[in-house]
Amino acid sequence: xxxxxxxxxxxxxxxxxxxxxxxxxxxxxxxxxxxxxxxxxxxxxxxxxxxxxxxxxxxxxxxxxxxxxxxxxxxxxxxxxxxxxxxxxxxxxxxxxxxxxxxxxxxxxxxxxxxxxxxxxxxxxxxxxxxxxxxxxxxxxxxxxxxxxxxxxxxxxxxxxxxxxxxxxxxxxxxxxxxxxxxxxxxxxxxxxxxxxxxxxxxxxxxxxxxxxxxxxxxxxxxxxxxxxxxxxxxxxxxxxxxxxxxxxxxxxxxxxxxxxxxxxxxxxxxxxxxxxxxxxxxxxxxxxxxxxxxxxxxxxxxxxxxxxxxxxxxxxxxxxxxxxxxxxxxxxxxxxxxxxxxxxxxxxxxxxxxxxxxxxxxxxxxxxxxxxxxxxxxxxxxxxxxxxxxxxxxxxxxxxxxxxxxxxxxxxxxxxxxxxxxxxxxxxxxxxxxxxxxxxxxxxxxxxxxxxxxxxxxxxxxxxxxxxxxxxxxxxxxxxxxxxxxxxxxxxxxxxxxxxxxxxxxxxxxxxxxxxxxxxxxxxxxxxxxxxxxxxxxxxxxxxxxxxxxxxxxxxxxxxxxxxxxxxxxxxxxxxxx
Amino acid sequence: xxxxxxxxxxxxxxxxxxxxxxxxxxxxxxxxxxxxxxxxxxxxxxxxxxxxxxxxxxxxxxxxxxxxxxxxxxxxxxxxxxxxxxxxxxxxxxxxxxxxxxxxxxxxxxxxxxxxxxxxxxxxxxxxxxxxxxxxxxxxxxxxxxxxxxxxxxxxxxxxxxxxxxxxxxxxxxxxxxxxxxxxxxxxxxxxxxxxxxxxxxxxxxxxxxxxxxxxxxxxxxxxxxxxxxxxxxxxxxxxxxxxxxxxxxxxxxxxxxxxxxxxxxxxxxxxxxxxxxxxxxxxxxxxxxxxxxxxxxxxxxxxxxxxxxxxxxxxxxxxxxxxxxxxxxxxxxxxxxxxxxxxxxxxxxxxxxxxxxxxxxxxxxxxxxxxxxxxx
Numbered sequence: 001x002x003x004x005x006x007x008x009x010x011x012x013x014x015x016x017x018x019x020x021x022x023x024x025x026x027x028x029x030x031x032x033x034x035x036x037x038x039x040x041x042x043x044x045x046x047x048x049x050x051x052x053x054x055x056x057x058x059x060x061x062x063x064x065x066x067x068x069x070x071x072x073x074x075x076x077x078x079x080x081x082x083x084x085x086x087x088x089x090x091x092x093x094x095x096x097x098x099x100x101x102x103x104x105x106x107x108x109x110x111x112x113x114x115x116x117x118x119x120x121x122x123x124x125x126x127x128x129x130x131x132x133x134x135x136x137x138x139x140x141x142x143x144x145x146x147x148x149x150x151x152x153x154x155x156x157x158x159x160x161x162x163x164x165x166x167x168x169x170x171x172x173x174x175x176x177x178x179x180x181x182x183x184x185x186x187x188x189x190x191x192x193x194x195x196x197x198x199x200x201x202x203x204x205x206x207x208x209x210x211x212x213x214x215x216x217x218x219x220x221x222x223x224x225x226x227x228x229x230x231x232x233x234x235x236x237x238x239x240x241x242x243x244x245x246x247x248x249x250x251x252x253x254x255x256x257x258x259x260x261x262x263x264x265x266x267x268x269x270x271x272x273x274x275x276x277x278x279x280x281x282x283x284x285x286x287x288x289x290x291x292x293x294x295x296x297x298x299x300x301x302x303x304x305x306x307x308x309x310x311x312x313x314x315x316x317x318x319x320x321x322x323x324x325x326x327x328x329x330x331x332x333x334x335x336x337x338x339x340x341x342x343x344x345x346x347x348x349x350x351x352x353x354x355x356x357x358x359x360x361x362x363x364x365x366x367x368x369x370x371x372x373x374x375x376x377x378x379x380x381x382x383x384x385x386x387x388x389x390x391x392x393x394x395x396x397x398x399x400x401x402x403x404x405x406x407x408x409x410x411x412x413x414x415x416x417x418x419x420x421x422x423x424x425x426x427x428x429x430x431x432x433x434x435x436x437x438x439x440x441x442x443x444x445x446x447x448x449x450x451x452x453x454x455x456x457x458x459x460x461x462x463x464x465x466x467x468x469x470x471x472x473x474x475x476x477x478x479x480x481x482x483x484x485x486x487x488x489x490x491x492x493x494x495x496x497x498x499x500x501x502x503x504x505x506x507x508x509x510x511x512x513x514x515x516x517x518x519x520x521x522x523x524x525x526x527x528x529x530x531x532x533x534x535x536x537x538x539x540x541x542x543x544x545x546x547x548x549x550x551x552x553x554x555x556x557x558x559x560x561x562x563x564x565x566x567x568x569x570x571x572x573x574x575x576x577x578x579x
Numbered sequence: 580x581x582x583x584x585x586x587x588x589x590x591x592x593x594x595x596x597x598x599x600x601x602x603x604x605x606x607x608x609x610x611x612x613x614x615x616x617x618x619x620x621x622x623x624x625x626x627x628x629x630x631x632x633x634x635x636x637x638x639x640x641x642x643x644x645x646x647x648x649x650x651x652x653x654x655x656x657x658x659x660x661x662x663x664x665x666x667x668x669x670x671x672x673x674x675x676x677x678x679x680x681x682x683x684x685x686x687x688x689x690x691x692x693x694x695x696x697x698x699x700x701x702x703x704x705x706x707x708x709x710x711x712x713x714x715x716x717x718x719x720x721x722x723x724x725x726x727x728x729x730x731x732x733x734x735x736x737x738x739x740x741x742x743x744x745x746x747x748x749x750x751x752x753x754x755x756x757x758x759x760x761x762x763x764x765x766x767x768x769x770x771x772x773x774x775x776x777x778x779x780x781x782x783x784x785x786x787x788x789x790x791x792x793x794x795x796x797x798x799x800x801x802x803x804x805x806x807x808x809x810x811x812x813x814x815x816x817x818x819x820x821x822x823x824x825x826x827x828x829x830x831x832x833x834x835x836x837x838x839x840x841x842x843x844x845x846x847x848x849x850x851x852x853x854x855x856x857x858x859x860x861x862x863x864x865x866x867x868x869x870x871x872x873x874x875x876x877x878x879x880x881x882x883x884x885x886x887x888x889x890x891x892x893x894x895x896x897x898x899x900x901x902x903x904x905x906x907x908x909x910x911x912x913x914x915x916x917x918x919x920x921x922x923x924x925x926x927x928x929x930x931x932x933x934x935x936x937x938x939x940x941x942x943x944x945x946x947x948x949x950x951x952x953x954x955x956x
Binding site: 426 | 591594595805806807808810811813814817818820821823824825826827
């Protein structure tokens with residue numbers, strides 16, 4: 001693909017004036033896009049920019065409202081994925097469509113009929129044998145450099161194997177144009193390298209590959225040309241060689257943006273949260289976390305890296321008190337040294353008990369003893385703030401639910417990965433969602449809507465949430481705005497520990513960088529931040545330390561300032577021998 | 580090929596409908612529903628189109644007594660609808676109001692029959708209500724416990740409980756009826772022990788019943804809209820995981836909410852027995868437990884809107900049965916008319932949520948004009 005401008009290069013696909021609307025939302029507006037034969041074309045755009053919609057139109061999932069599709073010079077009407085496969089266009093979706101209990105080869109031949117164009121040698125016969133198909137698959141794998149066992153069941157496969165299978169499934173149907181939707185989102189750096197090798201081999205074989213992505217570095221690495229989408233429109237197509245990441249990012253967002261993540265120095269780090277050798281089960285009753293220990297410090301961001309499904313979710317939920325753990329413990333060190341004792345979260349009895357254990361002192365340093373004092377006098381002393389803690393309070397969080405943890409005065413904020421499934425209620429208004437954390441503060445069993453209303457207004461303003469009103473249902477907002485609502489609410493708790501699982505998943509660049517900034521701000525304010533991320537570049541740039549999880553084990557805790565992507569990538573796939 | 584692409588009717592979701600537009604659409608459909616009722620009635624009966632409306636209004640607004648009766652019927656439907664609403668807001672599909680009310684009625688009748696003759700009236704009323712509450716709440720809480728602890732399907736469970744309740748009531752009636760006629764006469768007919776007092780100036784009217792219903796609806800309105808409990812049950816309905824994330828005890832919320840549902844059902848059962856029929860049979864609730872589901876849904880779980888719908892539905896149902904009696908067609912037709920009324924109101928929600936675009940294909944028009952011009956020539 002030395003000269004794309006050369007007119008003798010054949011066009012495999014032309015999209016002319018494609019428009020697709022969903023209600024009032026214009027997903028694609030007058031898209032004109034050419035795909036050449038034998039090229040790797042990246043489609044770059046933020047979430048919601050219409051890249052997947054355009055490709056879904058091409059693969060027959062959506063019918064366009066307007067416009068034409070031309071394949072190999074002929075205008076075609078694609079009404080279903082079957083039509084598009086017949087035209088040699090195949091798509092691998094972000095969410096795999098495989099039957100778990102089937103083997104690879106069974107999945108490949110599923111839905112295959114004798115009329116389909118295929119590479120099967122006996123396509124004219126009414127039957128086909130799995131054996132033949134398996135042979136075909138093995139040949140194909142050799143040709144392009146895949147690794148796939150045709151008789152392996154899907155439920156035994158890793159994410160990367162499943163993806164390979166999806167690609168093989170499509171190639172098996174004899175496609176010339178392969179569309180990959182966010183193929184690298186779930187892979188480790190090593191797996192991405194492998195995938196890119198395969199893609200290059202397919203290109204050599206004369207196939208066109210379209211990769212939908214929003215990762216700039218991958219675009220630069222793999223593609224010949226880049227088509228940039230913004231707000232449903234195709235902004236430009238540029239040759240990769242003639243551009244750079246900065247320029248692409250600016251085109252993608254439509255304004256100048258700063259791609260730098262500012263990392264402040266740790267703010268007086270002190271041990272805050274101890275996780276000691278915990279074992280946690282997942283929803284299926286399997287061990288997801290197998291003996292994890294670490295310490296989170298205040299004023300520091302602890303990153304958690306790992307292939308998705310390595311136990312990140314279970315770990316955070318266990319700390320939050322959402323998931324039981326039988327062995328191990330989680331303890332919280334409440335920074336109380338030299339701070340006054342209060343009755344907010346302690347009873348008089350408890351205060352008296354702690355005093356008898358010599359836990360308190362007066363401002364002048366003399367130890368507190370309530371011996372011989374009346375309750376009223378003790379209350380007065382405490383309420384006047386004259387009684388101080390000797391040292392930090394150590395609180396065992398084991399077996400407590402989130403309500404009980406808060407009852408002890410320990411504020412753990414948590415931004416879970418499934419925002420609408422946990423953390424927010426989709427069909428409630430923004431105000432009602434703000435109230436989730438504070439509704440118990442109302443008087444006489446009633447809720448107080450005034451404070452959440454004020455908080456909502458503040459968050460909408462400060463985090464620039466775009467919403468018609470504060471009464472709008474949260475599920476009607478875009479992903480980025482939903483996340484802003486959730487993160488804003490959790491920050492407003494003024495927590496001691498702030499945990500976020502994949503907080504930028506599905507967010508556009510600007511929102512993502514806003515979230516990074518907010519996380520760093522929390523750290524500067526002395527909060528212990530735990531950030532579970534998937535983009536290793538971001539983890540390395542944002543965090544202070546990175547804990548790597550692999551299959552429920554900690555395979556390493558590295559200093560983010562002195563590590564590389566490769567080192568983390570290796571740790572992510574390192575399977576420790578369990579003794 | 581091109582023809583397939585150009586669809587004549589396209590449907591899209593409405594996003595920014597103003598509140599008055601919503602009301603306008605619904606009002607139009609209510610009007611259309613009334614007109615349809617008249618048309619159908621004039622088709623199946625000797626009476627004219629206008630006769631129907633005359634008898635309909637006579638049966639509902641003719642005098643105070645008749646109007647209070649309409650209010651009582653509407654109120655009964657309304658109170659059952661508000662009983663269901665907390666559960667529905669929690670996405671607990673309780674379709675067992677029929678049985679819960681019936682059991683409440685049975686509890687009240689036991690008090691009426693066996694205790695009321697021996698104690699002062701005010702104490703009798705308290706005992707009757709207490710028994711009604713115990714019976715109805717237990718009928719509501721059994722499916723809730725199973726849902727909370729074993730995640731059983733509440734829809735089937737509550738439905739089946741209805742039939743059990745009917746069976747129990749039928750058995751009791753047989754056991755208590757003196758003549759062996761398997762019909763229980765009016766209990767305490769002579770001295771009215773344990774009856775809810777009624778205001779003489781309205782005849783045997785239901786003014787007390789209506790006041791109690793208004794009281795119950797205010798309680799539910801406040802509970803759902805402003806209390807922490809009401810908020811919690813919405814969170815549980817919206818997302819159980821979010822509820823757990825906040826440390827809400829999901830099980831206790833489910834059970835607590837169904838207890839409330841049962842309690843309001845017991846109000847309905849209590850009023851039906853102690854405030855109206857002073858007797859019981861298995862058809863006491865007469866399908867209101869199911870109609871109330873529709874009312875609750877149509878009212879979008881909003882208490883004032885449900886009141887309006889209860890009134891409209893009762894108006895159509897009572898009015899059309901009156902018309903049926905006077906014009907002389909089968910009373911089942913009045914059920915058809917009520918059903919039609921519901922159907923049209925339900926279909927109005929489609930037009931509230933969606934917009935229909937009709938676009939006639941241009942080419943076809945050209946062809947037609949071409950043909951017609953040929954014919955002209």
